[in-house]
Amino acid sequence: MKEEITIQDLIEFFKSNENRIYKFAYGYVKDQDYALDLVHESIVKAIRKKDTVKEKRYLKTWFYRILINECLGFLRKKNKILFYEDLKEIENFNESSNITDSYENVDLYDAIDKLPEKLKTVIMLRFFEDMTLEEISQITKINLNTIKSRLYKALNVLKINMKGDSLE
């Protein structure tokens, strides 16, 4: 039986995750004031749309979808991002990238700025939010195999060797 979300559930979620939510937004915009605005807007929007969450267990993925949409919408307005509609363009990007090969010298937080948004979102959710690929698939509403493909592609672009870190 499905468990409905209450305002109190949302408030508890926001308060206990506010640092993570802020860091995630900051990862997209790299500006403190913009990140705070995006946190504010996302929470207001989430409360307004709370009836659209199907079940309590989906609260996290549902909210991150709102947050990502807010961040990408903001960046689109600011014309700060380029969209790569096919892998060919991403491959071209890979070839022209000058990211270092040295895994030890890469701080992921800096490196992801060089990624196209589609790849960046997957990396941020997987490694900064510790989400499973299934959760990422739910948030982005993208097929699981495509998510796996994007993760491999992103790691390849970043020249990071997973060294046994399972993608499953």
Add this chain to the structure above:
Amino acid sequence: MNKSKYDKLEIPKELSFVVEDAIETRSKGRKKENESI
């Protein structure tokens, strides 16, 4: 995986106020909506 910058990212003092304000903003709005019915 090196995530040091992410882990050490400074959290602005205003964050808690922003979160509170967002929650309040919406709950005030709901109250107003209810009052107008």
